[in-house]
Amino acid sequence: MLDIKLIRENPDLVKDKLKLRNEDISVIDKILELDKNRLGVIHRSEGLKETRNKVSDEIAVMKKSKEDAAEKISEMKKVSDDIKELDEELRKYDDDIDVLMRFIPNLPHDSVPFGKSEKDNVEFKKWGDKKSFDFKVKDHVQLGKTLDILDFERGTKISGSGFPLYKGKGAQLERALINFMLDEQGKNGYREVMTPLLVSRTSMEAAEKIPKFEEDMYHFEKDDLYAIPTAEVSILNIHRDEILKQEELPIKYCGYTNCFRREAGSYGKDTKGFLRVHQFNKVELINFCQPEESYDQMENMLLHACGILEKLSLYYRVIELCTADIGFAASKCYDIEVWSYAEDKWLEASSVSNCTDFQSRRAMVRYKKILENNKTKTELVHILNGSGLATSRLMVSLLETNQTKDGNIIVPEVLRKYAGFDVI
RNA sequence: GGAGAGGUGGCAGAGUGGUCGAAUGCGGCGGUCUCGAAAACCGUUAUAGGGGUAACUCUAUCGAGGGUUCGAAUCCCUCCUUCUCCGCCA
Structure with a gap:
């Protein structure tokens, strides 16, 4: 498969090369859009994970000193549910991107003669x-x-x-x-x-x-x-x-x-x-x-x-x-x-x-x-x-x-x- | 096919719910010492993905995938795989 980073950073280059192969290049724009959404979901999910990790540590400390952590625990319950939802969404994006990526061929080298058949x-x-x-x-x-x-x-x-x-x-x-x-x-x-x-x-x-x-x-x-x-x-x-x-x-x-x-x-x-x-x-x-x-x-x-x-x-x-x-x-x-x-x-x-x-x-x-x-x-x-x-x-x-x-x-x-x- | 026991960093090997990305040893790399080397001592030692010009920082990863939980290397389920014994077969 191609490098998603190359597609992300150099979409025109990828399209030009694929055109040489008679490929339908509209798929690249689809991937770019999915990838953009995917990164957004990653950001949100990782932000929540950061909170969860920090607060979980705090809960551990509170429990050790016998403090009541019930409020934080219920708070984190909600955060965990949100994470689960986002990760579900993320997986969908991963799958959708992968399905498209699997049918995109390698890019031809510059030395390859151009041809239509x-x-x-x-x-x-x-x-x-x-x-x-x-x-x-x-x-x-x-x-x-x-x-x-x-x-x-x-x-x-x-x-x-x-x-x-x-x-x-x-x-x-x-x-x-x-x-x-x-x-x-x-x-x-x-x-x-x-x-x-x-x-x-x-x-x-x-x-x-x-x-x-x-x-x-x-x-x-x-x-x-x-x-x-x-x-x-x-x-x-x-x-x-x-x-x-x-x-x-x-x-x-x-x-x-x-x-x-x-x-x-x-x-x-x-x-x-x-x-x-x-x-x-x-x-x-x-x-x-x-x-x-x-x-x-x-x-x-x-x-x-x-x-x-x-x-x-x-x-x-x-x-x-x-x-x-x-x-x-x-x-x-x-x-x-x-x-x-x-x-x-x-x-x-x-x-x-x-x-x-x-x-x-x-x-x-x-x-x-x-x-x-x-x-x-x-x-x-x-x-x-x-x-x-x-x-x-x-x-x-x-x-x-x-x-x-x-x-x-x-x-x-x-x-x-x-x-x-x-x-x- | 039946019965049992495992799978943790390059390797060996601890760790049975909380500051564990993970003790310790070996190996590797850098340094001190030395004319040089060994020994000793000190330091360092993963992969992937985000963010940042950068220093850095966040997330994930303890065979794989699900689940329970505020929190999983640790508990539960499924799968893969390795080893031992039995059966069957080349």
């Missing part, structure tokens, strides 16, 4: 060469079926559409890919973690996934747990409600998890094979750092994600998302897309986001900043996330790129020691 995203970088095939390429579904390594029909039988079944060398290749990526990110300084896949509502809220994306989550009602849509959620919550040391920043984690997404509202779009699935595998990168270095860290993370694709020799490009397309919690985003020869289009395989203090404010992840005069100040960390990478769309490109004329797959050099075979 995803069409205005800017190509930032392109790597590799588009391969030319002297035969008709098969798509990943055909390849998977012919080689008997991917079985979407049976996956559907087991769970419904969007739950892929990997078989034999397909399963092994997937495992190889995951291990390869974890090892590479480990070399890049990320500490490997294996996290819970089901998380509490509190954890989802801390990551700013709820309430905005509630419809996209799998929810286990009986235990009130949510299946994570990305390891970002569980990794981010490692340090919820903690105060970190300045010298341990940046803290970098990588973790492989299954990811679960209901993909509500996207039925009928990209339904083929891996293009849009409810369950997929992803190696996630998370970085907790000091505010002043977060944009540098972001560039690093982008390189770390791209490094995987380069080692796999896959043709890819990086897109800098425009103000209309950056993620809810993000101030800046890069998407990495791999090329699908069969679909003849780019597929999103990774997204690197700087969420600044937007998530850390609700998650309360802070650090002790050492100031010049040697004093310390507690400040929110910046949190970044990036996929490094998601396997499903990566697998599409990997299979298609490395197919041979007779329908086999040449395993990329770097994966061979992980897979234990060279060809499928």
Whole structure:
């Protein structure tokens, strides 16, 4: 969430930034009014509390010296009732403000290109060469079926559409890919973690996934747990409600998890094979750092994600998302897309986001900043996330790129020691 | 799932209705002493939110949320969590 103080003190700045995102800015004025009322109630309530505390002390003294305090007690009874009423009112204001705040996205960074839709995203970088095939390429579904390594029909039988079944060398290749990526990110300084896949509502809220994306989550009602849509959620919550040391920043984690997404509202779009699935595998990168270095860290993370694709020799490009397309919690985003020869289009395989203090404010992840005069100040960390990478769309490109004329797959050099075979 | 015992400041650990934001010890920071260090001694040591240019001041916080009371770390209720024992299961 945004800082209420920033809204209070710089409403025009906030509005201008939100306009860039095509947001309805009337909500800011509503918040300002509620906030003003809220502060008034706080003043009155705290004034009464001050009286109550003072008089209660006086009552204690009177009782000790056996004086009659009945009058003061009845006086305070009234004061206490008034406090109760004001605090009730205060809570209402808090709730009303919170409801509005939860749907306001992060402010875009100055470097983010302006745009009105995803069409205005800017190509930032392109790597590799588009391969030319002297035969008709098969798509990943055909390849998977012919080689008997991917079985979407049976996956559907087991769970419904969007739950892929990997078989034999397909399963092994997937495992190889995951291990390869974890090892590479480990070399890049990320500490490997294996996290819970089901998380509490509190954890989802801390990551700013709820309430905005509630419809996209799998929810286990009986235990009130949510299946994570990305390891970002569980990794981010490692340090919820903690105060970190300045010298341990940046803290970098990588973790492989299954990811679960209901993909509500996207039925009928990209339904083929891996293009849009409810369950997929992803190696996630998370970085907790000091505010002043977060944009540098972001560039690093982008390189770390791209490094995987380069080692796999896959043709890819990086897109800098425009103000209309950056993620809810993000101030800046890069998407990495791999090329699908069969679909003849780019597929999103990774997204690197700087969420600044937007998530850390609700998650309360802070650090002790050492100031010049040697004093310390507690400040929110910046949190970044990036996929490094998601396997499903990566697998599409990997299979298609490395197919041979007779329908086999040449395993990329770097994966061979992980897979234990060279060809499928 | 059953039975019991806990959750207090960075840590350990007192505190069962009143000047308790909280004794004491350890640790941390600053100082005295010393050539320097140790020891000893003295001081200091939380977070959040209001108000004030500031010194400062007010409010809240003893697992979380409600309740009783003029007043709650202390009493009552609910939840979370940790530990011990029993049962069940991988």
